[in-house]
Amino acid sequence: MYRRSIRLGSKCGPTSAGPLDLDVEVTGVVDNHTGGAWGGRIPMGLSVWLRTGGIDIAVCSIRTQLIERDSLTGLGIDLDGKRLIVVKSSNHYQTGFRPGSDALWHVNSPGALPSDFSSLPYTKRDTNYYPRVQNPWAEDGTPPTILFGGKTVTAN
Structure with missing residues (x-):
């Protein structure tokens, strides 16, 4: 030492x-x-x-x-x-x-990628997603569209 x-x-x-x-x-x-x-x-x-x-x-x-x-x-x-x-x-x-632990706490600290994804300033997708929006499905039941792999797809 x-x-x-x-x-x-x-x-x-x-x-x-x-x-x-x-x-x-x-x-x-x-x-x-x-x-x-x-x-x-x-x-x-x-x-x-x-x-x-x-x-x-x-x-x-x-x-x-x-x-x-x-x-x-x-x-x-x-x-x-x-x-x-x-x-x-x-x-x-x-x-x-987790095994043997009394509790686990998740902490969202500053850095390159926060643990709270809803706080990210997305520029390539809309902001209609959970947890940012409690229910991302449209009122008429239409599923949201998302950008995945550079392509827009409909969630199902």
């Missing part, structure tokens, strides 16, 4: 929040780390376990979704007894993290 000052985050573009400057303890390093993914493995590359202010942070060099707990435990992080585990992932983590 050793201590170091790092700048973490803000790598995805102009909608990302600013970086965090942290003094961290480097607790674990795994070269060619992998994480479980629905019975297979996904590469995470050079990965590190950092600790600052009592918070454990896992950072990997290959951008990927965190799917199963072994992505963290494989770095040496003990998840037993943790009161809160925060996973920066859209929905992929649910299969691996």
Whole structure:
């Protein structure tokens, strides 16, 4: 273990929040780390376990979704007894993290792609879709048309 000052985050573009400057303890390093993914493995590359202010942070060099707990435990992080585990992932983590959890919360944070698709400023499709509109079907029962694969199609 050793201590170091790092700048973490803000790598995805102009909608990302600013970086965090942290003094961290480097607790674990795994070269060619992998994480479980629905019975297979996904590469995470050079990965590190950092600790600052009592918070454990896992950072990997290959951008990927965190799917199963072994992505963290494989770095040496003990998840037993943790009161809160925060996973920066859209929905992929649910299969691996829901079992044994008291609750899952979805947070819509700023970034390149928000979790709330109804907030996206679509320019290639109409805005008549759920959840933006509670009932996207026309009052006469006509299904909505949508742009799919560059072609307009009627939902059925």
